[in-house]
Amino acid sequence: MEENLVIVESPAKAKTIQKFLGDGFVVTSCFGHIRDLSKKNNGIDIAKNYEPIYEVPSEKKKLVSELKKLAKQANMVWLASDEDREGEAIAWHLYEALGLKENNTKRIVFHEITKDAILNSIKTPRSIDQNLVNAQQARRILDRLVGFELSPLLWKKIKPSLSAGRVQSVAVRLIVEREREIFDFKSTSSYRIIASFINPDDSKEFKAELSKRFKTKKEALEFLGTCKNANFKISDISTVPSKRTPAAPFTTSTLQQEASRKLGFSVARTMSVAQKLYESGKITYMRTDSLNLSSLAIGAAANEIKSEFGDEYVKTRTFKSKIKGAQEAHEAIRPTYMNSRTISGPAAEQSLYELIWKRTIASQMSDAQIEKTTATILMSNSDEKFLATGEVIKFDGFLRVYIESTDDDKEENQSDFLPKLSKGKNLTVDSIIADERFTNNPPRYTEASLVKKLEELGIGRPSTYAPTISTIQNRGYVVKENRDGYERSATIITLKNDKISEKIKTEKYGYEKGKMFPSDIGMIVNDFLVEYFKDILDYNFTAKVEKEFDEIADGNVEWKKMIDSFYKPFHLKIADTEANSERGRAERMLGLDPKSGKNVYAKYGKFGPVIQIGEKEDEQKPQFASITKGMHIEQITLEDALKLFALPRNLGQYEDLDVIISVGRFGPYVRHGSSFYSLKLKGDELLNIQLNEAIEIIIEGKEKEKKKIIKTFNQDDAPQILNGRFGAYISYKKKNYKIPKKQTPEDLTFEECMKIIESSKK
């Protein structure tokens, strides 16, 4: 008979804690929630005052019965789930589902997995906090009601299988609204003036920027004319010390952002690599919103910094979360052992680990001391002034280890090196350049910057950021895409050797990599929801209900009352919208078809976005053409729409077969004889593709096909061994079969293949 059973949420945690507690304790894990609302009747008996109907999901049944058995054998059960709303609910569900009794159950909590913290928690047990559990039940039920009443409404009003929810719908809204901002954005340009001066003391060149910009070329030209006859003089030099402080250690959200910026990881990739590091004991838990480090960890970091960089680089700090609704049940994400600067293992794990190590260590290092110098340069014949700025790092501090990146690709600033300047000196001009600078549209979200925004709004939790990003892409509301840039021409005017010259340069802009674009269906669903459910789509909806959940947790509000006051008006609105709203759709009249004189529409058809020429009622049926990827109902022009009817288009011949471009169910493709190759082209790229480009794709496609085949057999109807997305597999009569791990695909015989096929049919 074991004396003590401790249940935590994660198996990796259980392993560590087992070591701390030793004999007399069995530490096991429940793998998160063990019960959830039933799917039947939304899992809530509304007539019985919102009584939740909980059940153990089938995949958790075995686990729960094992836990039951263990609990029976123990004298005391210690419920050690996380100390936050969800953790408290997990403890309560365990209590209920395992049939535990008050006299042999204790609830314990700790914020860090250290021996002291665990032993201390065992000394100070408490009972389950029912108010906190109720706050979780309110959260769960509100989400279920919102999700399971809004989604079916979308199935009726827009199309089946769509979804809506408190978190995902707001995420989509952010992306849709940003896209419209960008569509409406009008770039303006102005002229920036940069002078290169020669310092008389040492003949060194340095740059200074005029403190204002000119709106027009005419003004810029006039100013350069003035400069021709001007004398320039340093009127003032000021030097101010400043400092930079390190960023706080990683939370889930900031780890996702930095891994995206520095390593190019998607948020899902970051989480799965971090999971591996966690499971192998190299980092602490990776789903956290806490900035705290255990005192043990801070001490270890200080030691590491001392030995690596010296005493003057140590400055330990504690950080306080500014995020609304942060629950801080864990530590920040940090290396388990501060003195392991690198680890062995796959490259992705190594680089993510190193990022975590640097960030954690830097957070306990000294500020960087910087000296900023600004020189003001006046003109003899104008009131305008130039400013030259320079920065010198006096002490590098944490910069030695880690610099946080930012999302916005800011203009390269001019503040770098300045020679030793003296006040009152006259300067010689080498050249003065006026270059036309354009304002840029607001940036589209990346996966990681969307997570950042959601976190700022208090929407979603560390465990759901990555799944939410996946959901909105899986539903087709949003696509992650790259876009080639566009070209524009900018004017550059140069004054050199008393001569003013002008040239035009073309520059690229608007290049996008891995950005979130809304789809037409994303826009339609969003517009429908915003029109009829403004309060739920409001960016502050979550913050508002979180306040109410806090009231429940504090015991000031009864949870069923809170749910009732939300649900009554919400459900009325659902019923009213179902009865009285128009179908959600997007339809635009683009103009007239010059050939037939009929109306041209862009709309969302049964199979996706289409262009329609003519009316449904016409004697001659309307013509349809699918809108290609990268074009929107909202934005497509009449000209581009009409081009779509040029498909399928025969580009010519290659190896005596026609090369035909068209768009099918799976997007644009090029057909060569009876072979199809999909094209990754968007919008007008597809409409303007040339024969030679298409041939390249055909050749590439044929190469890939060749590589795909690992082995074939010389018989009719024989299975083939092919290379697929997940490795080798057997293809036989249009069905696929998995090859057991112990067998080498290249060596399989015909008989062995048939055996695998037979055995998998059972």
Place this chain on the structure above:
DNA sequence: CAGTGAGCGAGCTTCCGCTTGACTT
């Protein structure tokens, strides 16, 4: 699966937040 757009209807879809494997073509 690559030329789909008649209309009907059965049965299905869906949320957020905790956790890991099992599994995919």
